[in-house]
Amino acid sequence: MMTNAVIEKLRVAGLRPTRQRVALAAILFGAGDRHITAEQLHAEAVTAHVRVSLATVYNTLNQFTRAGLLREVAIEGDRTYFDTNTSNHFHYYLEADDRLFDIETSALSVRGLPEPPTGTKIARIDIIVRLTRQ
Amino acid sequence: MMTNAVIEKLRVAGLRPTRQRVALAAILFGAGDRHITAEQLHAEAVTAHVRVSLATVYNTLNQFTRAGLLREVAIEGDRTYFDTNTSNHFHYYLEADDRLFDIETSALSVRGLPEPPTGTKIARIDIIVRLTRQ
DNA sequence: TTACATGCAAACTGTTTGCAAATAT
């Protein structure tokens, strides 16, 4: 992703385009949809010779999420995954590899959902299809 | 749940019916389906005058899960929820209250799921319907 | 020039573990 486009994206989200944010955004949004942890992103930044602390990576991921640029994916286990695809979609999770990827279809739907309890409404439906090696 | 039934359940699962396990199992399985964290279970045990350490509660929940008596539910956030209903079913999650409950229907189904990637098969489908107060 | 962002280390939370004492078989 071009640096200018990243900078614009951050500005639109109301975030100052600092060196660290621009570099992290370029990694995150520069190569299609990604599912990444803070630790992984930090490692990639280090590899790309971007000087940024792990704390800043965490803070940045949380800011991006609050700004709607990322979405958190709930997987049981310790690490938190962040997804660069914020549109409505579902996931495969391959436990053996601790890897997460999008289900490539928009045809997927849920049937037979009852009315939610009184006083509540559905905010979002998360679907995780757990895979095992066969 | 009668103590005898709990003891039998533990034996069948290959777990020695110790005082702590029997007491925790009675709390867990004695009152319909429950969704509970280690901390919550520990608090209930203390209230019920069962002397048990938090570490033992954690260990016990993990043992029960390994034995197929419980099921873990992945919610983003820090705490791990354990569900006493191990059958195939889905969940509502009310974020405002950090509360989890079963979707009361067996009619719920997923349509349009593509073939899983080569070399993998579907182990389980987790669905979390996130609710907000309206 | 001023408000905001960063880095670091220290704090914090949920969870696991090592080991001696207690308990089930």
Add this chain to the structure above:
DNA sequence: ATATTTGCAAACAGTTTGCATGTAA
């Protein structure tokens, strides 16, 4: 008698925070 389980405290992993320094506007 012996193998398993427990409690405790200490360890641990992932994540957050306080504060001095640095940087964007």
